[in-house]
Amino acid sequence: MSDLQSQDYVRRSASTMTPPSARSHEDQVAKLIDVSRCIGCKACQSACMEWNNLRPEIGHFEGSYENPADLGPSVWTLMKFAEYENEQGNLEWLIRKDGCMHCEDPGCLKACPAPGAIVQYANGIVDFISDKCIGCGYCVKGCPFDIPRINKKDHKSYKCTLCSDRVSVGLEPACVKACPTGAIMFGSKTDMKDWAGERIEDLKSRGFDKAGLYDPQEVGGTHVMYVLHHADKPSLYSGLPDKPQISPVVMAWKGVIKPLALIGIALAALSGFFHWVTAGPNEVTDEDEAQGERVLREAESEKSS
Amino acid sequence: MPMTRREFIKFTGLGLAASSLGVLGFGASGVAQAAAVRPFKLTRATETRNTCTYCSVACGILIYSMGDRAKNARSNIIHIEGDPDHPVNRGTLCPKGSALLDIVHAPTRLRTPRYRQPGGTEFKDVSWDFALDRIARLMKEDRDQHFMTKNTAGTTVNRWTSTGMLAASAASSETAYLTWKVVRSLGMVVFDNQARV
Numbered sequence: 171m172s173d174l175q176s177q178d179y180v181r182r183s184a185s186t187m188t189p190p191s192a193r194s195h196e197d198q199v200a201k202l203i204d205v206s207r208c209i210g211c212k213a214c215q216s217a218c219m220e221w222n223n224l225r226p227e228i229g230h231f232e233g234s235y236e237n238p239a240d241l242g243p244s245v246w247t248l249m250k251f252a253e254y255e256n257e258q259g260n261l262e263w264l265i266r267k268d269g270c271m272h273c274e275d276p277g278c279l280k281a282c283p284a285p286g287a288i289v290q291y292a293n294g295i296v297d298f299i300s301d302k303c304i305g306c307g308y309c310v311k312g313c314p315f316d317i318p319r320i321n322k323k324d325h326k327s328y329k330c331t332l333c334s335d336r337v338s339v340g341l342e343p344a345c346v347k348a349c350p351t352g353a354i355m356f357g358s359k360t361d362m363k364d365w366a367g368e369r370i371e372d373l374k375s376r377g378f379d380k381a382g383l384y385d386p387q388e389v390g391g392t393h394v395m396y397v398l399h400h401a402d403k404p405s406l407y408s409g410l411p412d413k414p415q416i417s418p419v420v421m422a423w424k425g426v427i428k429p430l431a432l433i434g435i436a437l438a439a440l441s442g443f444f445h446w447v448t449a450g451p452n453e454v455t456d457e458d459e460a461q462g463e464r465v466l467r468e469a470e471s472e473k474s475s
Numbered sequence: 476m477p478m479t480r481r482e483f484i485k486f487t488g489l490g491l492a493a494s495s496l497g498v499l500g501f502g503a504s505g506v507a508q509a510a511a512v513r514p515f516k517l518t519r520a521t522e523t524r525n526t527c528t529y530c531s532v533a534c535g536i537l538i539y540s541m542g543d544r545a546k547n548a549r550s551n552i553i554h555i556e557g558d559p560d561h562p563v564n565r566g567t568l569c570p571k572g573s574a575l576l577d578i579v580h581a582p583t584r585l586r587t588p589r590y591r592q593p594g595g596t597e598f599k600d601v602s603w604d605f606a607l608d609r610i611a612r613l614m615k616e617d618r619d620q621h622f623m624t625k626n627t628a629g630t631t632v633n634r635w636t637s638t639g640m641l642a643a644s645a646a647s648s649e650t651a652y653l654t655w656k657v658v659r660s661l662g663m664v665v666f667d668n669q670a671r672v
Contacts (some may be wrong), residue, residue, distance in 0.1 A: 211569060211570050212570045213567070213568060213569050213570040213572070213573045214572075214573075215570065216570040216573035216574040217556070217568070218573070219572040220554070220555070220573055220574055220576050220577075221554070221556075291512075297512065299511075318670045331512075331513070334512040334513070335512050335513040335514065335515050335516070336515065338515065338516045339518075344556070346601055347556060347557060347559075347566050347567065348556070348557065348567055348568050348572075348573045349567060350564070350567040350568070352567075393577075435495045439495065439647070
């Protein structure tokens with residue numbers, strides 16, 4: 171193999187090959203975003219842009235603390251600010267760092283038709299390999315969290331890489347490192363779940379009895395998890411899906427119709443082959459030839475007359 | 476290329492068969508290709524410790540520059556992040572600190588001392604020699620005129636109250652010690668530091 175394999179991957183878009191899986195003893199990584207400790211300072215946003223060399227165009231004030239207004243091809247993480255009035259009539263400012271969740275069962279990868287444009291590494295990171303991206307936008311449709319964005323200039327899809335370049339050399343992602351309040355933590359998925367457990371216990375002891383971990387099992391769990399004070403109502407946090415689901419269209423197309431079509435193609439080829447073996451090719455008799463010649467002559471004489 | 480209808484159908488059929496085989500997992504479309512992460516951009520970059528220029532918290536930062544300081548390589552700052560060994564911030568930075576790279580390379584950044592003459596309306600770029608000479612001259616004149624050796628009660632005070640000094644926060648303890656010594660040795664009492672804010 172001439173290809174350099176810099177990191178083991180376990181899933182690859184639009185490919186039927188089996189990924190190399192012998193080196194399976196790799197720890198899964200995870201980022202834990204503790205919403206209850208976040209102050210919305212946007213250091214993570216700055217650090218993300220700085221590390222990934224992203225400079226979106228300077229926008230306009232849209233009447234909200236969100237800046238820029240939405241994720242984009244050059245905005246891979248965005249602080250979202252939601253104002254919520256709780257049962258006691260008090261205002262709660264729910265601030266959530268939005269970005270790719272790095273699903274264990276990624277909808278974008280399932281929907282992607284370009285071989286190798288989306289891969290999942292053994293550590294759980296879902297990465298877009300830009301030179302193989304064809305910009306079709308299926309990943310946008312496939313994503314249960316509405317994360318990927320297509321760049322209009324180069325027609326490629328972009329999203330958070332969980333700083334796969336930093337993680338592959340043993341560093342934490344840029345946003346994690348910058349966070350001044352420790353609201354973003356990074357480590358093995360097991361450690362992050364343990365740490366989340368401690369945080370949830372603490373939140374519960376302080377009156378947030380619905381506090382919990384957001385690690386939705388509908389997509390097989392995620393490698394970016396949230397500690398929420400209102401884990402029973404994730405949608406309070408700027409529309410975090412209560413039950414994230416890969417679009418049924420993608421599931422039907424890639425899960426049912428595509429395999430059926432492949433079986434159809436294979437069956438057509440096989441039946442053609444067996445027909446050729448048993449019945450043989452269509453023979454043209456002398457009578458057929460003569461008939462053909464006669465029809466042709468008649469047509470020509472009609473044309474000339 | 477002249478082609479009969481029969482040949483055309485044969486060729487298109489072959490093409491269809493080949494692509495169908497590809498879809499079914501035979502042939503080149505299933506070849507494993509490397510899924511390479513973006514190369515780590517700091518592998519041999521020069522790492523320099525410094526202090527963030529912004530506020531009085533004085534976070535430790537690591538400045539990464541291109542090249543290994545060889546004679547023919549010009550260093551250029553390519554990345555700045557928090558210093559994990561610094562007791563103040565332990566690697567973290569605020570949004571402004573995280574974006575320090577863009578103040579280093581800002582086109583509007585001040586690169587030379589600027590001077591506006593008394594009564595003048597415009598700033599103009601001047602040399603460091605000019606600026607330091609002028610500051611020293613004005614300080615000397617003011618000190619000669621207003622330095623007090625004794626107060627009204629006759630007690631020796633040796634103070635100079637008509638000029639003040641505002642020092643930066645982004646300084647090491649050693650720099651702060653030297654600043655203190657220089658300022659106090661002149662008898663200056665109006666002395667503040669942004670780190671006290």
